[in-house]
Amino acid sequence: MEMTIMKLLQATSLTKKFQNKIAVNSINLTINKGDFVALLGPNGAGKSTTINMLTGVIQPTDGRIDFDGRTSNNCEYKNKIGVVFQNSVLDDNLSVKDNIMARARMYNKPTQIQPLINKFGLESIWKQKYGSLSGGQKRRVDIARALINSPELLFLDEPSTGLDIQTRTAIWNVLDELRHNMGLTVILTTHYLEETQNADYVYIIDQGKIIAEDTVDQLQKKYTKNILTLYYQNGEPKNITVSDKNQAIQILSKNSQVISDFAYRPGTMNDVFMNLTGKEIR
Missing domain, CATH: 3.10.20 (Ubiquitin-like (UB roll))
Structure with missing residues (x-):
């Protein structure tokens, strides 16, 4: 029996101009429900600008983003997504608990906190100040924060940069479990290309345009x-x-x-x- 593919997010002719510079030049993206999609490109290619448009941080100059009938400047859209930014948005002077609970109060129906504490091993650092944590500990808290609203779609913008291989592996084990158990859809940008080997689909962007897109197997057959x-x-x-x-x-x-x-x-x-x-x- 064939599985039904459900489209979750569609970006059409997405364009962003900053003064005279075109950072993203009319790109099209289709994200299917439950997929793990990687967005790759060299520095300055337009990855972060694309992610910022998809997450509603900035609005496109032209083009359209559609998430189940919602656009990126819609409150319901933002409630359906979770974002782990390159730079944390949490307060260094607050404890892990206070950061997480403050985030939970922003939603009418936050997810249960205890399972996140267990999954990401936060019990031992729950009362520590966020600013005192190691890079790997901070990243685990950041991802837990992004999952508080039980998002359908999780954006990970270079989540593993600077982390050791053991921490990266531990984080990905939890994310893989969430994907398989909850049908979580993930969009990733990364500097670690081995993290893309298990992706369902890959977009490669350079100079603001998508220069290749396909499954990992097909890209490797075509270009290696x-x-x-x-x-x-x-x-x-x-x-x-x-x-x-x-x-x-x-x-x-x-x-x-x-x-x-x-x-x-x-x-x-x-x-x-x-x-x-x-x-x-x-």
């Missing part, structure tokens, strides 16, 4: 090469471009008697990004 390196018993190693792992296995079988070792490197999102933009994402 898989490299098989054969190390011969006598002679120089040889690099061979292969379409997939099955072709690599066939080549290895044919050459098993004459090689001493091999390496197989599939194309990655790093390769896709570099091949499309000619730039490191950092």
